[in-house]
Amino acid sequence: MNDISVSYNKYKFLGNEFLTWLWYLIENDINIKTIAESELKKAGIECESIVFEIGNCIALENSLGDDSVEKISIKGDDPGLEEGKTALKKGAVVTDMNLILRVDEDEWKFNIKGESMEITSLKIPVSGKVEGEDDIEGAVLEKVFLYNKVFEVVDTLFHFFIKKRVSKEWKTVDINGIKEWVEL
């Protein structure tokens, strides 16, 4: 294995933990805009509100220690997430989830995979129609702006999470908050 695949495998847990933390923020109505305000500002993201919502699926994985893995998948519109929380209690982490992101009036829907941070099935807010050749460049630039927006928000939050994850407060404050939520 080369260095890239070694670091992919070694640190893929950070992506899964990030999604688990994001689920915790969503479920506890923690205001993302408020907690990550300075990071969002630094990244040039200016808006009134940023809201995430769980979409139509979430997948979790629990390593059982003997090379076997337990996988839990919850799908459907407005899915009940109790089984997911039970899995969290047993030590599982979120590996994939479908998210809805609302920045002010605009809405994005996508699947995100923790280990690769890959975004699939991305649907962006409605953009201008291409009616002729002259419209192509404008349509491309508008779509690129909207694609980049979702990466900017996700990356900024990921950076914020990583800074938290290496801080002393992670073990004394954040993980206790997650633990309390899981135990409820």
Next chain:
Amino acid sequence: MGLLSSSVSIARYRVDGKIEENVMETIHAGLKQNAITTIEDEYAEVTMGWTPFESNFNPDFEKFTFTFGDFFLFSFRIDKKSVPSKIIQKHVSIEIEKKLKEEGRQFISKNEKKEIRESVTDRLMSQMPSTPNIYDVLWNHEAQRVLFFSTQKAANEELETLFSKSFKLRLIRLFPFTIIESSDSFSDEERDMVLNLAPANVNRGKVVAGDSNE
């Protein structure tokens, strides 16, 4: 799925390095030299190369642009031929029957069977039209970032190879570790701490945090 589709899947890359001089000319030359060929090689199983975003079936980079605002945008086309195994099986059986009848024999050897299979596969492959797959590539040269509109493993691997061959620049896939590595929002101390992290589990109500940043 292309950039203008209603639903897209995107793999992200950091470009390791920048073209320092004659950026437009260098990229134009790289695209032209590695454009997909218009003449179909009847025996090639896979043909691949660049094609303009606005003209996927006429790879003419003199006629069509690759610049859109501050971005470079073009498409990566992979034409693939495949013959379903059941069709090969059918034609091999027909050929074996014909040979047995013509030569008045009861059976043919394993090697002969292998030769028949190879010649049948070659013949069918040459008759089969290839299926084009088109993936868009968006390059922000200034920010050293590439968005590739596919998350298929094989397509991404082929992109990395052709990009490096065309522009002499390496693409580094962005995933948790490389996102941290590529970002300037972390201090050296924070980066070192990330290297020592280990998975934290909320396990049966007990917090297990085994990293070595104590």
